[in-house]
Amino acid sequence: MRENWKEIIYVLQTDFKVGMLENKFRDDIAYCLRILGWKPYNGSVRREVSLPIGNNNSIRPDFVLHKDNKEIPIEVKRPGNDCNERQEKQLLSYMRQLKSNVGIYIGSDIRFFYDDPNDSADAICVYKIEFDEDDNNGITFCELLSYDSFDKEYFELFCKEQYEKLDERKRLRERLDVFLNDDKVEDYLKDLIVEMFVKEGFVKDEVEEELSEIRIGINRNFKSVQINQDVAKTDKEYVTNENKVKKTKNCDKFSLNGRDFYPKNRFVLNVVYKYVKEHSNITYEELKEVFYDDLSHQKKFIEKKREIEKDAEQQPDLLNRFFVNDPILLNGNIEIVVNNQWGDSTNFPTFLKYINKFYDYYRRDKRTNEVTVYRKNNS
DSSP, X not given: OHHHHHHHHHHHHHHHHHTOOHHHHHHHHHHHHXXXXXXXXXXXXXXXXXXXXXXXXXXXXXXXEEETTEEEEXXXXXXXXXXXXXXXXXXXXXXXXXXXXXXXXXXXXXXXXXXXXXXXXXXXXXXXXXXXXXXXXXXXXXXXXXXGGOOHXXXXXXXXXXXXXXXXXXXXXXXXXXXXXXXXXXXXXXXXXXXHHHHTTOOHHHHHHHHTTEEEEEETTTTEEEEEEXXXXXXXXXXXXXTSXXXXXXXXXXXXXXXXXXXXXXXXXXXXXXXXXXXXXXXXXXXXXXXXXXXXXXXXXXXXXXXHHHHTTTOTTHHHXXXXXXXXXXXXXXXXXXXXXXXXXXXHHHHHHHHTTTOOEEEEOTXXXXXXXXXXXXX
């Protein structure tokens, strides 16, 4: 499915560069659907099907996917168009005419919409795919929409699960709001601080005494903890500077050949893949010695795919922490997967320093697009 997603990005990349007209963009989307197996000649995809409304009116979705007597509408807008409320309602009207709880919007990105049959609210976006070769959601898109394996009930179930996650997040935010507005929130935070320092060996009474001179509050807008030293005690006041520039996420990309650049986690995957390709007879145990667990600051850097899938029965989040859709095949038909949790403040700098012993690597600055090469250092 990764190759299908790459081909879709390749087909559409010019459309986004030049701001292609909507009609031409629709033609290219039709071609992308053919990549996934949806073809007009067998009726699996139809364009601008007329759906009657009342006695004299009709509506025409751009595409309707059809399989096993079940249909899903697709609404296409110009590349770069951000979906608005009117377009959402337009897609919803197609969904309801086709008696479909799911629909797809394509414009500046791809969006799955889900209409909960148990309430009267409008359909909402539950899943978003960026037109980026490195967006793993694109692979999920290809897996879900591949004609040969397509199952509308499974697709609806996927969208329903995303909907429930959003609903759960909404409840979490509401609970947080209640918590943050509680008059006792400062006491809760101080109790946590006391517990932490006591575990480090400090005396509880002394920690509580020090904290009595400090006021703590949380400002949701700035997502920072504000700590004010008691003026009466210290004659000084310490406050977090709300105007201070936030530390931004580093989005630089990395490459082994100076041509193909990847975000941090996919660069790590690419390094492991290259090493295995160069050492085709390497065993799993030998590879674990090269890419050892401590290097990732995680419990596991690489692991057998079947072990991750087995452990995920008890810890489902593991499937999100490894590249399970991109296994690397070792000699002996052993599939291994690579950890995808990498950050500038944790393990990635250590990894770069380590692999620089084996390879040159290139770093492209996200802001300036300037490329810096780091030559192999055997020392």
